[in-house]
Amino acid sequence: MSALPLALVTGAAGGIGSATVRRFLKGGFRVAAVDRDAGRLREMFGEKVIPLEVDLDSTEAIHQACATILETHGAPRTVVNNAAAWYYTDSTVAAPEEWRHTLSVNVVAPAALAWELIPAMLGVPGASIVNISSRNAFSSSPRSAAYDASKAALVALTRTLAVEFGPRGLRVNAVCPGVVDTAANSREMADPEWVANYLRLIPLDRFAKAEDIANAIFFLASDEASFITGHTLMVDGGQISGQNFGRIFDKKNS
Numbered sequence: 001m002s003a004l005p006l007a008l009v010t011g012a013a014g015g016i017g018s019a020t021v022r023r024f025l026k027g028g029f030r031v032a033a034v035d036r037d038a039g040r041l042r043e044m045f046g047e048k049v050i051p052l053e054v055d056l057d058s059t060e061a062i063h064q065a066c067a068t069i070l071e072t073h074g075a076p077r078t079v080v081n082n083a084a085a086w087y088y089t090d091s092t093v094a095a096p097e098e099w100r101h102t103l104s105v106n107v108v109a110p111a112a113l114a115w116e117l118i119p120a121m122l123g124v125p126g127a128s129i130v131n132i133s134s135r136n137a138f139s140s141s142p143r144s145a146a147y148d149a150s151k152a153a154l155v156a157l158t159r160t161l162a163v164e165f166g167p168r169g170l171r172v173n174a175v176c177p178g179v180v181d182t183a184a185n186s187r188e189m190a191d192p193e194w195v196a197n198y199l200r201l202i203p204l205d206r207f208a209k210a211e212d213i214a215n216a217i218f219f220l221a222s223d224e225a226s227f228i229t230g231h232t233l234m235v236d237g238g239q240i241s242g243q244n245f246g247r248i249f250d251k252k253n254s
Contacts, residue, residue, distance in 0.1 A: 005028070005077035006032060006069075007029040007032070007078040007221070008069065008078070008079045008117075009033055010054075010081055011082040012035045013037060014082070014182070019210035019214040020217050033045060033049040033051055034052045034054050034083070036055060056104075057109070062116060070117070075117065076117060076124070076127075077125075079121070079128075080217055080221070081132060087146060091143070102150050103150050106151065107157065110131055111157060114157075118165060118170060122170060128171040129170070129173075130220050131154050131155075131172070132175050133158070136151050151176075155232050158173065162229040173233065174231070174233070175220065175233050176235065178207075185207075200244075202239045208236070220233060
């Protein structure tokens with residue numbers, strides 16, 4: 001097996017996921033890139049990554065993928081739980097399947113990866129898990145009940161794992177992005193009025209780039225964050241910190 005450390009990144013073909021893959025490659029890691037479409041991973045990264053096609057809605061598929069990783073590539077030093085499901089549905093009409101799928105991908109899958117991989121990761125110096133939650137875990141949006149609940153649960157899971165496994169050398173942290181300018185938000189980003197109005201909520205006056213989130217993830221996984229665990233890092237340009245009402249309501253003061 002290679003002497004380079006291994007990072008496992010879920011949702012690796014998406015905007016934040018692909019930026020995270022590139023950041024870990026730049027940082028000298030091998031990357032096991034997990035997504036629903038291994039062909040897309042090969043198109044994006046060629047032979048630079050270990051592509052793994054995994055349905056994160058299936059704990060059996062997760063079990064099989066983890067067994068393959070451990071047997072073929074060894075224990076990861078870092079696991080980044082980035083993949084997520086999100087439905088926009090009125091809370092009174094949300095289908096039970098939407099709730100089940102959201103909680104399965106956003107909470108159960110990270111927990112399953114933990115119980116499959118942590119025993120082996122405990123023998124890896126500097127091992128860490130970074131869970132990608134959301135600002136919505138702390139500041140909710142209408143029609144996002146299942147997503148918001150799942151991301152709050154992921155923050156709680158982060159704390160529990162950090163407390164449980166910290167004494168054995170494993171760090172667990174979370175990153176909470178705000179709005180990120182990726183393809184997933186392309187419809188909103190194409191609306192000038194939406195963009196202008198939303199930017200008034202963000203003190204730094206811009207949306208995050210996927211690389212902003214990837215850099216935060218890499219920092220928490222690195223030795224530079226070796227005394228940080230159980231922490232949730234908000235990466236939202238200051239939006240959750242408070243609102244400048246002059247900026248929001250009076251364009252002259254923006």
